[in-house]
Amino acid sequence: MGQYRLIRLGEQIKQEIATMLLRHEVKDPRVNEFLTINRVEVAGDLAYAKVYVSSFMDDKAVERGVEGLQSAAGFIQSCIAKKLSIYKFPKFTFIADFSMKEGYKMVQKLNALESERKSDE
Template identity: 40%
Template structure:
């Protein structure tokens, strides 16, 4: 049976798992050097998920700051996606660079909220 890149299997190909980490590292390096967009604040790339056919990559980010600063950073990154793709192509020396889609990673905010609840429960003697 031929392999189909549009299969409904969620199994990750080892190459894309490796590329996930390489993309995360390279985008992080680029952000540390600084992009020219002043809207991009203190951003951390938490993870990258690339489709097996290398068509798309979800780039999950955490942003330090207010909701307004988070939104501004997201807009800045989305507007810089073409530049970031070009950078990745040169840095990783691969021909096919997926379309980048930047998304806020809410897991850190969620974890902090849980920590606050646990601290309150402990303070009230319920834990």
């Protein structure tokens, strides 16, 4: 399958999972609407897809949410497979992604250094 098509499929899967989270279709109490799907990487043979999940909540809440999504992976796969027409549907693996929160912390540190430098002048 072409690389561009894999990227498009990943974006479609990302959109569908995000919609399911907003509509509260996943009934696991560990999963809430504050989880964000950052990206989806689909393998070239469509066997697997890595779904990266993040949030600005504390790290334990994100990990609990990822566990809830992983336990509901079969349900999520079946719901999305009904909407998308592809010959083979990937198996989802949900991964906690803390890069967004770490980037935000880095920007805060840079802003603090900038304001400190301005106050010294």
